[in-house]
Amino acid sequence: MSEPATAAGAQGLVTAALLIIGDEILSGRTKDKNIGYIAEYLTNIGIQLKEVRVVADEEAEIVDALNALRHRYTYVFTTGGIGPTHDDITADSVAKAFGVGIDVDERALTPMKAYFERRGVELTPARLRMARIPFGAELVENSVSIAPGFMLGNVIVMAGIPSIMQVMLDAATKYLKTGKKMLSTAVDLHRPEGEIAGMFEALQKRYPDVPMGSYPFMRDGRPGTQLVLRCTDPERLAEADSELRAELTKRGWL
Amino acid sequence: MSEPATAAGAQGLVTAALLIIGDEILSGRTKDKNIGYIAEYLTNIGIQLKEVRVVADEEAEIVDALNALRHRYTYVFTTGGIGPTHDDITADSVAKAFGVGIDVDERALTPMKAYFERRGVELTPARLRMARIPFGAELVENSVSIAPGFMLGNVIVMAGIPSIMQVMLDAATKYLKTGKKMLSTAVDLHRPEGEIAGMFEALQKRYPDVPMGSYPFMRDGRPGTQLVLRCTDPERLAEADSELRAELTKRGWL
Numbered sequence: 421m422s423e424p425a426t427a428a429g430a431q432g433l434v435t436a437a438l439l440i441i442g443d444e445i446l447s448g449r450t451k452d453k454n455i456g457y458i459a460e461y462l463t464n465i466g467i468q469l470k471e472v473r474v475v476a477d478e479e480a481e482i483v484d485a486l487n488a489l490r491h492r493y494t495y496v497f498t499t500g501g502i503g504p505t506h507d508d509i510t511a512d513s514v515a516k517a518f519g520v521g522i523d524v525d526e527r528a529l530t531p532m533k534a535y536f537e538r539r540g541v542e543l544t545p546a547r548l549r550m551a552r553i554p555f556g557a558e559l560v561e562n563s564v565s566i567a568p569g570f571m572l573g574n575v576i577v578m579a580g581i582p583s584i585m586q587v588m589l590d591a592a593t594k595y596l597k598t599g600k601k602m603l604s605t606a607v608d609l610h611r612p613e614g615e616i617a618g619m620f621e622a623l624q625k626r627y628p629d630v631p632m633g634s635y636p637f638m639r640d641g642r643p644g645t646q647l648v649l650r651c652t653d654p655e656r657l658a659e660a661d662s663e664l665r666a667e668l669t670k671r672g673w674l
Numbered sequence: 675m676s677e678p679a680t681a682a683g684a685q686g687l688v689t690a691a692l693l694i695i696g697d698e699i700l701s702g703r704t705k706d707k708n709i710g711y712i713a714e715y716l717t718n719i720g721i722q723l724k725e726v727r728v729v730a731d732e733e734a735e736i737v738d739a740l741n742a743l744r745h746r747y748t749y750v751f752t753t754g755g756i757g758p759t760h761d762d763i764t765a766d767s768v769a770k771a772f773g774v775g776i777d778v779d780e781r782a783l784t785p786m787k788a789y790f791e792r793r794g795v796e797l798t799p800a801r802l803r804m805a806r807i808p809f810g811a812e813l814v815e816n817s818v819s820i821a822p823g824f825m826l827g828n829v830i831v832m833a834g835i836p837s838i839m840q841v842m843l844d845a846a847t848k849y850l851k852t853g854k855k856m857l858s859t860a861v862d863l864h865r866p867e868g869e870i871a872g873m874f875e876a877l878q879k880r881y882p883d884v885p886m887g888s889y890p891f892m893r894d895g896r897p898g899t900q901l902v903l904r905c906t907d908p909e910r911l912a913e914a915d916s917e918l919r920a921e922l923t924k925r926g927w928l
Contacts, residue, residue, distance in 0.1 A: 447714075447723070448712075448714030449858070451710035455699070455709075463701050471700075471727065472694075475725055505875065505888035507886070546869075546875075612795075614798050615796075631697070633761050634759035650697075
């Protein structure tokens with residue numbers, strides 16, 4: 421795989437976008453379970469997820485989103501649309517976005533044939549579609565149901581079913597470079613955001629290199645706030661975290 | 675509110691995009707609960723959700739996404755980033771995207787003052803920020819915690835906390851025109867996609883005006899498929915559904 425040249429890359433950061441392909445998510449019929457899983461997974465291996473898009477099963481939508489995202493981020497992960505039915509158009513759309521051809525790939529077909537034969541399952545023309553891989557792609561192994569995903573350039577194409585997507589994401593990591601891991605600390609306070617905002621903003625100004633977020637929550641009908649500090653440098657993070665805790669202790673909030 | 679002129683509008687379709695603003699979703703720390711709720715809600719009131727994006731709490735990202743989406747769809751709904759802390763920059767970003775000013779709005783401030791006074795809560799400068807509304811916007815009522823959302827042009831700005839977002843979405847519907855409701859039927863089969871694909875594609879070709887989707891699932895380790903037909907015309911949908919059921923019965927699959 422070539423190394424995508426991005427501004428973030430120059431700072432040791434590895435970034436990603438996630439493109440979810442599926443009418444069923446947009447209609448609300450299926451509730452997405454992949455965004456949270458992939459977001460957490462990438463954070464843990466030092467890849468920063470910067471953007472997510474959900475688009476319909478329409479070629480022009482998929483191609484436009486792929487071309488917008490693949491030049492902006494180190495990697496683009498896609499889920500959905502690689503099954504055997506007529507509405508599964510992800511592989512063709514990726515080939516089109518890259519301007520390459522696509523055909524049945526022996527590397528994909530051979531293990532699928534063996535798998536189907538063992539199970540007495542017919543290799544229908546529809547199932548054969550799942551072995552179509554864009555030219556130049558690496559396969560991404562599917563240990564659950566064999567029909568593979570693939571990686572073309574910096575785009576990693578995975579299934580939409582969560583259990584299959586998860587084994588493909590594991591399999592894809594061997595192709596990925598990972599960056600400095602984004603570390604974080606969090607404090608939960610039983611106070612509303614409006615009371616801690618002034619102190620918190622002043623702390624952010626003293627640590628511009630440690631992005632700080634404030635996330636309100638309601639528990640038993642009472643408002644609370646989670647304060648999150650994020651930094652790739654563990655010493656700097658610890659320093660900001662100590663100062664936050666000192667400020668909170670001083671006010672009797674911790 | 676002005677009526678946005680879109681190609682979809684000419685066909686009686688009302689479309690929408692959803693823009694989720696939040697670092698916490700992208701890091702995986704918070705699992706999104708709003709996409710599924712909003713998708714289903716909009717489908718039920720005859721608005722077709724066509725795209726979702728999740729972006730970070732960064733002004734340039736938010737402004738770019740707003741400007742890309744608001745010209746493409748009838749409505750853009752946003753969630754997140756309207757609280758009192760320094761990382762809450764949605765209102766300012768919306769004002770910037772539209773090129774209008776923003777300031778404390780008496781329509782928002784008066785009920786917030788009364789609410790805080792009743793509860794003995796101090797009106798801190800941070801809380802005052804929540805009354806800042808872009809010029810020209812309509813307020814969107816928040817019956818849970820009073821600080822309102824707003825609608826500017828075709829953009830509806832809501833809180834990120836699900837319980838507050840949900841009352842705001844109810845409150846916003848009075849400003850919205852709704853379109854022909856997208857109807858759907860679904861059949862669950864205990865057969866893998868690869869076996870039904872040929873029949874299903876042939877049916878889709880006979881009903882090009884009834885989009886058909888096939889959604890694989892795994893239950894107790896066995897593959898199954900949900901077939902979904904969608905159409906705004908109830909008679910045409912019933913016709914396609916009958917034909918699908920006849921095809922399935924003929925093959926002994928139902």
